[in-house]
Amino acid sequence: MKIKKIFLLPVFFILLTLSVQSQNVNMLESLPDSVYSGKQGKLHVQGVALDQANRCIYFSFTDRLIKMDLSGKLIGSVTGFVGHLGDLDFNTEDGKIYGSLEYKNDAIGKGIRKSLGVQNNNENGFYIAIFDGSRIVRPNMDAEKEDLLRTIYIKEAVKDYEAEVKTGNGTKPHRFACSGIDGVAFAPAIGSPNSDKKYLYVAYGVYGDTDRDDNDHQVLLKYDIANWNKLAQPLLQDKLHHSGPARPSEKYFIKTGSTNYGIQNLAYDTFTGNFFAAVYRGTKAQFPNYDLFVIDAHKMPVKAQISSGGQHIKVKTLSLLQAGPKDENTGIRGWHFKWGATGLCPIGDGLFYVSHNKKYKDGMQESTIYKYKWVGDAQNSFIRVK
Structure with missing residues (x-):
């Protein structure tokens, strides 16, 4: 026996x-080959997250979160944001949707408020918004008045955003050219892709000024969210709270050359074990100005020094994947890929949903996500599945 x-x-x-x-x-x-968001106002799509178990998909359209089924039928939405709701990721461990949320007084913040016809409260605040998708059951649910959303204050990003630093051309606002936060993704510890424990990685937005030399790295913050239930607070947009972790577990830098507003979409792909970072390409002539970078999460962080505020500071740097086109002058590798900065969502087996955003003459905006296959060779990053 x-x-x-x-x-x-x-x-x-x-x-x-x-x-x-x-x-x-x-x-x-x-999973369908495509999903259409419908026209969603005059602010563009920022990110996409898929809940495979419940067969629904989420779009962030800057001032609103849209929940749809996979046939493209609207299930519900969360509206009333007067800040910038950015990239999204779905956390399989708690079934919540996590997104970056900014309140700031730069050109982006003022533009959003002007578009929405609301006043500026002159306070900066960067948050991770945590949505309970099960409570999003009808259109136009209020972000402040209904119990479906909590927020976590990201103090580290606010400190860098509000700091002033010395550069080669004098004093500049914003340490590391931090413009806030945007890309978010859940992933294991970098260098340990087979670990079961997941952390939340939050990417800085980075101003792309060509007259400063301290904005050629992307910045990632790593957070253990185990105690975030104790820190999370409801959203009060006229009285921004400061409840959140005192500092990240780690802070990483990735040399990519300058970009316009940093990592717009950050995605961790379990199939390859790497991070995918979609950006608005930079304009400095000395860099290749790729649209897409892949961060090799198999390699351990490396101690290095970078220049900031006229000083050399010790940091931890991450490696770009040694694949695809390589710029011979800088050694930077990446791809030119038109899409992804408004939505990049891994779905398994090397497949991704990639947002194709569109703006009409009357200003209305929409997105269609299409299924793509990761290739990652010298010619192609992704190939669309048809």
Whole structure:
């Protein structure tokens, strides 16, 4: 009897593994090749997140969150934001949607408020917004008045945004040219892609000024969110709270050359074990100005020094994937890819949903997400699945 049990146990696990793999394949095959958001106002799409288990998808359109089923039918929306709701990610561990949320007084913040016809409260605040998707059940649910949203203050980004530093051309606002936060993604510790524990990574927006030399790195903050339930607060836009972690677990720098507003969409792909970073390309002539970078999350961070405020400071740097086109002058690698900065969402097996945003003559904006396959060779980053 013991011999039979010993023999049957590995057979059981083989059958269980095959069953799970079959379910995953069936789930991927059942995902549509595209989903259309519909026209969603005059502010553009910022990010996309997929809840595969409940077969729904979320779009952030700067001042609102849209929830749809996979046929493109609207389930509900959260409105009333007077800040900048950016990139999104879905946390499979708690079933919540996490997004970057900014309140600031630069050109972007003033432009959003002008578009919405609201006043500026002259206070800066950067947050992670945490949505309970199960409570988003109808259109135009109020972000402040209904119990479906909590926020976490990202103090580190606010400190860098409000700091002044010395550069080669004098004094400049914003340490590391920080313009706020945008890209967000859940992933294991960098250098340990097989770890079960996930952390939240938050990317800085970075101003792309060509007359400063301290904005050629992307910045990632790493957070352990285990105690965030104790810190999270409701959203009060006329009285911004400061409840959040005192500092990140880690702060990483990635040399990409300057970009316009940093990492717009950050995505961690479990299939490759790497981060994908979609940006608005920079304009400094000495850099290749790619639209897409892949951060090699298999490699451990490396200690280095970078220049900031006229001083050399010790930091931890991350490596770009050694694949794709390489700029011979800088050694920077990346890809030119038109899409992704308004939505980049891994869905498994090397497949992604990628946002194609569109603006009409009357100012109305929309997005259609299309299924793409990651290639990552010298010619192509992604190829659309048709």
